Amino acid sequence: MKARIGPYVRWRSRNARHRSRHVVIGRIILPPNVQSKQGFEGSVNPLKGQTTRARSVSLARPKMHRMIREHRRGAGAYSSGGRALMRRRFAMLVSGLLLTSPLVPCFAATDAFDFYARGPYRPSVPRPSQLLGYEPGEFHTDFRGMERVISAIAQAAADRVRVIEYGQSYERRPLRLLIISSPENLNRLDEIRARIQKLADPRRLGSPDEAAEIIRTTPVIVWLNYANDGNESAAFEAAMQVAYHLAASEEPRTRELLERAIILLNPAHNPESHERFVAWYNAVAVGAEDRFAYEHNAPWGLSTNNNHYQIDLNRDALASTQVETQALMRAYLQWNPQVFVDHHGQTTTFFFPPAAAPVNANLPKAYHEWMDIFGRGNAEAFDRHGWAYFVRDVFDLFYPGYWDSWPSLNGAIGMTYETDGGGSRGLRWEREDGAVVTLRDGIAKHFVASLATVETAVRHRERLLQYFYDFKRTAIEEGARGPMRRFVLLPGNDPGRAAELVATLLRAGIEVQRAQEAFSSRAAYDYMSKKMTARSFPAGSFIVDLAQPQMRLAKALLEPEAQLDPEFVRRQLQIRERNERRGKNVPKERYEFYDVTAWSLPLAFGVEAYWTEDAPRVRSVSLTLDETGGVITSDDRQPIVSGGVTGGRATSAYLFTYETNAAARLAFALLKEGYKIAVSTRPLRADGRDFPRGTLVVPIERNPESVHERIAALARECGVTVYAASSAYTDRGDTGIGSPSVLPLRRPKIVVIVGEGVSVTSYGAIWFLFERRFGIPFIPMTLASLHRADIFRYDVILFPDGNPAAYQAALGDRGVERLKRWVNEGGVLIGIGGAAELFTRKGVELTTARVLGAEEETPAPSGPGAAASAQPQTAERATPPRPLPVPGAIVRATVDRHHVLTFGYDAEHLPVLVNSARFLARSRDGANVVTFEGKDLHLSGFIWPNNTVELLSGTAYLIHEPTGRGHVILYAQDPNFRLFWQGLTRLFLNSVLFAPSMR
Structure with a gap:
């Protein structure tokens, strides 16, 4: 084995039968008697020729580096004088090592990993290192x-590589997909894709024999996805090495892979996350391996998994709210891969499947067998290198919004791989045992796992294609005869929100129809009551029949409750029992929930929904998406939601109800453009028509002439029906257009807190909602800037979810007192989740509400550096029963339908997500606007028996507490969670639209 030149240490064996071992430093060989007493984690076994994981020796001290460099400069002379000089320097180096520097770890065995061992390689194809000027x-x-590397490789290996642009990120970076295969396969890509499309929809096949022929003669499609969490940097780097190998290697094994597979390589799923991180890291890094070094602890928002808007793309496949997700889904459904691997990073050692429990119950049994097949394929490759890894343990496959579960529910073998180097660990990172893991380690392991995955897929090519075909075929069959046959979604008062849900399903390739006539079901189950009744449905209802190829994905997204593995649940209850037997000073076992356990999209969107045991024939039209993503009918391509002004040109006022999310968008658009609008705080009557409370009124006399043209255009754009009133006279009832109960609204000046202590995803959801969905201007501001700002210039200060102790530390006593004065003088202070808890804490006390089970604590420290050191309240103490953390369950909340903050909500009950142990005991002096009443709370997901419902009942979800002339508003949980809780959107927006104008 050729020794690597440089300040590195590794095993070297002079020949296969020699049992003595030597450590190599540069070109110096340290014999065994001067090796570290600590030993090594592994070696090259001279008998078996097998490399195992080796512990390295640190030569990090500058003096040692200089000695090595001097030795290397002098070692080239092979005269007797040169040899004498070399011996003297060798003696000096050994003495220095023994006397001044203990041999501590500094790198892992993969520093010697050869990315180019599987050649020969085409000399015409440039290596990434040649283009970049540095080694992996x-x-x-x-x-x-990366683009320079990919373009050069594709140009030099045009017979093997094609590049397509499948989308664009928010920051306008192109999203590219490399298609890598043999020249023969590339020349018939359209034919291959058409064949796979037939397997994806077996209804298009002429016969089972046609399916068998396609399976026998078609390459398997393997999608390698990198940089989903872009700051997990090893994946991004590995993508270039994998692309080069597949494009340039003439190794027979690699050529066979190209002949029997089409590899789709996505080098940068989430370019913004990657670019944000590496720009910062490259600017500040010194290569320190100390975990407390600045380069391993990026400032707020710079080292996150999230895209431009700080939305986690790895969980966005559920609702596809982001353009990167939507573009990837379009490309995915064009290709229908049989294998999909999502590369991530920064675990203790490398992870690959099988996944941990729970696994989504909509996946067939055969999927578990495939996880084992690919796991063993990876294990064989890693065992050859002696690399540590693990399976199961942490990473489950339950939530359908990951980029392993979503492809799996589409018929692929979807998998997550997690490497151990790179990302926040930078170029080098010291482990707990003193060993050092490097970025190169992480790259090498992703490289090996990627190729091993392609090899396993090719080895089982026909079986994978058969599994894919069977997955789709049996989906249709099971959907036609299963107990759950159909989902029915009612447009209700907000057809636009129902259309958004339909668009979400269509983006996922799920078939949706709109009924053109009324129809009935003998056994329909209501999502909110969970009761079965005979039910009639009106024309215009949306229908998702499960007798379709996407049945498993449709069911996973729409079913009211996902089925948890009973054994997994039993294990969590056992952990709870053990934890409760332990004293307060004994560490508690962690529960094994990895993510939320409830996500039913009809409940999250607030759309009235039913599932039925029957599926009677109904005349319907298929729905599809237009170029803008809007839902249209397939036959005449008409939009299913439209807006505009009805009643001609108003002479008194324009009115529109506030029952839709689109109405909120129209209201903010009018305010943003400077038009005067008002809200009716009571039911209103105008022009012989009744309007509900919360109706928005645009008076003609207070607005310029341009209001007529602009409201007509905005109503069409937003999809809102606006009514033109010709008279302010009220023929009956108490409230009309000119009533004192019609409250003028003002355009609020909004501050949203950002920075240390703030949940980046909570802030990101607010940012996206304000900027992209509703066009609401706002000012992001750190608490440090808030201290200096004239806060009395602002109407609203909004604290996203975050760490309450860190918030309090950053505010300090002075900041709290300023906020109190500002609220008293008319400010609207909004706290979400941890920020709501902040307002209840001792030393802050901006509300009479309290967090259930919380104990009074000494206020968090204030002053420089306090925010970084503050810790959240987490201790479980011997006090009255405390809520256990709820892993994302959907529960029934009760709405005060007479409060301003519930304008637009006329139903008594509302589904909300509870995703923490933060339960708000009711306010004594304020209004408890949305609360949890009684014991019939559970709708979906896991809750703790004899704890969650018992303690949640009687608490509040939304609190409004007037203080002086101002208002404090608390949300116990985040209503904007992952942007798919659209049923709660107006409940959140009401606090910034209406509260600043409340008297």
């Missing part, structure tokens, strides 16, 4: 560098 793992590559 020596530096973090930026997006433009």
Whole structure:
């Protein structure tokens, strides 16, 4: 084995039968008697020729580096004088090592990993290192560098590689997909894709024999997805190495892979996350391995998994709210891969499937067998290198919004791989045992796992295609005869929100129809009551029949409750029992929930929904998406939601009800453009028509002439029906257009807190909602800037979910007192989740509400550095029963339908997500606007028996507490969670639209 030159240490064996071992430093060989007493984690076994994981020796001290460099400069002379000089320097180096520097770890065995061992390689195809000027793992590559590499490889290996642009990120970076295969396969890509499409929809096949012929003669499609969590940087770097190998290697094994597979390589799923991180890291890094070094602790928002808007793309496949997700879904459904691997990073050691429990119950048994097949394929490759890894343990496959579960529910073998180097660990990172893991380690392991995955897929090519075909075929069959046959979604008062849900399903390739006539079901189950009744449904209802190829995905997204593995549930209850037997000073076992356990989209969107045991024939039209993503009918391509002004040109006022999310968008658009609008706080009557409370009124006399043209255009754009009133006279009832109960609204000046202590995803959801969905201007501001700002210039200060102790530390006593004065003088202070808890804490006390079970604590420290050191309240103490953390369950909340903050909500009950142990005991002096009443609370997901419902009952979800001339508003949980809780959107927006104008 050729020794690597440089300040590194590894095993070296002079020949296969020699049992003595030597450590190599540069070109110096340290014999065994001067090796570290600590020993090594592994070695090259001279008998078996098998490399195992080796512990390295640190030569990090500058003096040692200088000695090595001097030795290397002098070692080239092979005269007797040169040899004498070399011996003297060798003696000096050994003495220095023994006397001044203990041999501590500094790198892992993969520093010697050869990315180019599987050649020969085409000399015409440039290596990434030739284009970038550095070896893998020596530096973090930026997006433009990656593009330069990919373009050069594709141009030099045009017979093997094609590049398509499948979308664009929010920051306008191109999203590219490399298609890598043999020249023969590339020449018939359209034919291959058409064949796979037939397997994806067996209804298009002429016969089972046609399916068998396609399976026998068609390459398997393997999608390798990198940089989903872009700051997990090893995946991004590995993508270039994998692309080069597949494009340039002439190794017979690799050529066979190209002949029997089409590899779709996505180098940068989430370019913004990657670019944000590496730009910062490259600017500040010194290569320190100390975990407390600045380069391993990025400032707020710079090292996150999230895209431009700080939305987690790895969980966005559920509702596809982001353009990167939507573009990837379109490309995915064009290709229908049989294998999909999502590369991530920064676990203790490498992870690959089988996944941990729970696994989504909509996946067939055969999927578990495939996880084992691919797991063993990876294990064989890793065992050859002696690399540590793990399976199961942490990463489950339950939530359908990951980029392993979503492809799996589409018929692929979807998998997550997690490597151990790179990302926040930078170029080098010291482990707990003193060993050092490097970016190069992480790259090498992703590289090996990627190729091993392709090899396993090719080895089982026909079986994978058969599984894919059977997955779709049996989906249709099971959907036609299963107990759950159909979902029915009612447009209700907000057809636009129902259309958004339909668009979400269509983006996922799920078939949806709109009924053109009324129809009935003998056995329909209501999502809110969970009761079965005979039910009639009106024309215009949306229908999702489960007798379709996407049955499993449709069911996973729409079913009211996902089925948890009973054994998994039993294990969590056992952990709870053990924890409750332990004293307060004994560490508690962690529960094994990895993510939320409830996500039913009809409940989250607030759309009235039913599932039925029957599926009677009904005349209907298929729905599809237009170029803008709007839902249209397939036959005449008409939009299913439209808006505009009815009644001609108003002479008194324009009115529109506030029952839709689109109405909120129209209201903010009018305010943003400077038009005067008002809200009716009571039911209103105008022009012989009744309007509910919360109706928005645009008076003609207070607005310029341009209001007529603009409201007509905005109503069409937003999809809102606006009524033109010709008279302010009220023919009956108490409230009309000119009534004192019609409250003028003002355009609020909004501050949203950002920075340390703030949940980046909570802030990101607010950012996206305000900027992209509703066009609401706002000012992001850190608490440090808030201290200096004239806060009395602002109407609303909004604290996203976050760490209450860190918030309090950053505010300090002075900041709290300023907020109190500002609220008293008319400010609207909004706290979500942890920020709501902040307002209840001792030393803050901006509300009479309290967190259930919380104990009074000494206020968090204030002053410089306090925010970074503050810790959340987490201790479980011997006090009255405390809520156990709820892993994302959907529960029934009760709405005060007479409060301003519930304008637009006329139903008595509302589904909300509870995703923490933060239960708000009711306010004594304020209004408890949305509360949890009684014991019939559970709708979906896991809750703790004899704890969750018992303690949640009687608490509040939304509190409004007037203080002086101002208002404090608390949300116990985040209503904007992952942007798919659209049923709660107006409940959140009401606090910034209406509260600043409340008297």
